[in-house]
Amino acid sequence: MKMITEGDLKLLIDKDKLQEEIKKLADILNKEYQNQELYLICVLKGAVMFMTDLSKSLKMPLKMEFIRLSSYGSGFTSTGKVNAVDISLPDLNDKNVLIIEDIIDTGHTAKFLMDFIKHNFKTKSLKFCSLLDKKVKREVDIDPDYHVFEVDDKFLVGYGLDYDGYYRNLPYIGYVET
Ligand code: IMP
Ligand code: MG
Numbered sequence: 791m792k793m794i795t796e797g798d799l800k801l802l803i804d805k806d807k808l809q810e811e812i813k814k815l816a817d818i819l820n821k822e823y824q825n826q827e828l829y830l831i832c833v834l835k836g837a838v839m840f841m842t843d844l845s846k847s848l849k850m851p852l853k854m855e856f857i858r859l860s861s862y863g864s865g866f867t868s869t870g871k872v873n874a875v876d877i878s879l880p881d882l883n884d885k886n887v888l889i890i891e892d893i894i895d896t897g898h899t900a901k902f903l904m905d906f907i908k909h910n911f912k913t914k915s916l917k918f919c920s921l922l923d924k925k926v927k928r929e930v931d932i933d934p935d936y937h938v939f940e941v942d943d944k945f946l947v948g949y950g951l952d953y954d955g956y957y958r959n960l961p962y963i964g965y966v967e968t
Contacts, residue, residue, distance in 0.1 A: 799964035816847035836892030893922040897930035
């Protein structure tokens with residue numbers, strides 16, 4: 791695997807823009823789920839930053855769950871195979887469920903997760919929310935109910951997104967020229 795350093799990264803979305811747009815999404819969700827209990831399901835590890843920042847602006851009674859999936863083996867391309875590392879969830883029957891992802895790329899992860907929850911629970915509602923939507927790469931017929939930014943086909947890092955495990959801590963989103 792090619793080594794990259796922070797100096798190789800180009801800025802795509804800066805810290806302020808991320809925070810500003812996430813706040814706008816929180817406003818929409820606050821209206822949509824007003825006075826209703828909501829379960830946020832954070833898909834680790836990538837969605838951790840988005841989930842924590844978004845949740846701080848949410849006002850409805852809220853519970854947070856964390857599951858761990860992985861689809862990227864290594865390098866820059868999605869494998870299309872979803873690996874359920876830890877998918878233990880509480881009883882979600884009759885609950886409003888919102889899945890929180892960092893990015894929807896091929897769509898395999900989103901499809902897997904939506905199918906998994908539909909198969910195991912009769913939720914009151916089930917929606918999918920992704921910070922980033924890499925629409926051009928879609929292989930599965932699925933679209934997020936909510937997304938914050940639509941992005942081009944670039945390999946992105948930062949704000950939860952990693953390259954070989956690194957760069958999740960960056961407060962902005964950058965890309966590597968491949
Ligand atoms: P999908 O199953 O192909 O839609 O891939 C979704 C997962 O692939 C995301 O949750 C990310 O973890 C990872 N992923 C997709 N694109 C990128 C990227 O540009 N940078 C880092 N991770 C990515
Ligand atoms: Mg992810």
